[in-house]
Amino acid sequence: MTLQIGFLIFPRFQLIDLAGPFDLFAQVPDCRLHLIWKDLEPLRATAGCDLRPTVTLGACPALDLICIPGGTGVNALMQDAEILDFVRTQAASARFVTSVCTGALVLGAAGLLRGKRATTHWASHHLLKELGAIPVEERIVTDDKLITGGGATAGIDFALAAIAQLVGREAAEVAQLELEYAPAPPFDAGSPRTAPLAVVERVRADSAATVADRARIIAELHAAA
Known part of the structure; x- marks a missing residue:
């Protein structure tokens, strides 16, 4: 039976959060991939490129796996009742409910991380x-049918783990080899635990306003509950 895999995309989504997992799931036989949004007009990613959704919220089939990527546009999604209702509805019947990077905050706003x-x-x-979650500092975290990936490139690791659960380890390894995923970064700056302090402080400063806005949104969600 064809697997239905859906990625919710939105204005200012993070391209790498989507692209890595999408390419890996595309290697899986009998797997149909959907890019989901309210309409079919192109959406601009944070990197500046445009991507066209393939299906609207209303036309989206029941999904075996729903994935929410991250990006600065997550802040708006956390306050979007139509999107949160769609995510809850799909999550109720999906085999796996997943996110990459800050897409987890949308799952949390939908009440799915408690x-x-x-x-x-x-x-x-x-x-x-x-948001009611139990925070874990790992690259991939699985809790029953919930799978969350860490920041950005962790989406590749998340997708491999999800493929293994959906169709078996060998299929995941085939997808990994097809894309020659054998990371060997030239710098050890991919985590705040290993990056130089000046680099960590710069990234914190760059994201401070966005993170503060997320904290405000979460406080408003609590106040409205």
């Missing part, structure tokens, strides 16, 4: 607790 172990991008990791 009492669940989860991760997200390190700069927003502290917000998980405010």
Whole structure:
């Protein structure tokens, strides 16, 4: 039976959060991929390129796996009742409910992280607790049918783990080899635990306003509950 895999995309989504997992799932036989949004007009990613959705919220089939990527546009999604209702509805019947990077905050705003172990991008990791999650500092965190990936490139690792659960380890390894995923970065700056302090401080400063806005949104969600 064809697997239905859906990625929610939105204005200012993070391209790498989507592209890595999408390419890996595309290697899986009998797997149909959907790019989901409210309409079919092109959406601009944070990197500046445009991507056209393939299906609207209303026309989207029941998904075996739903994935929410991250990006600065997550802040708007956390306050979008139509999107949150769609995510809850799909999550109720999906085999796996997943996110990459700050997409986890959308799952949290939809009430899907309460009492669940989860991760997200390190700069927003502290917000998980405010959304009822049990924060875990790992690259991939699985809790029953919930799978969350850490920041950006962790989406590749997340997708491999999800493919293994959906169709078996060998299929995941085939996809990994097809894309020659054998990371060997030239610098050890991919985590705040290993990056130079000046680099960490610069990234924190760059994201401070966005993270503060997320904290405000979460406080408003609590006030409205």
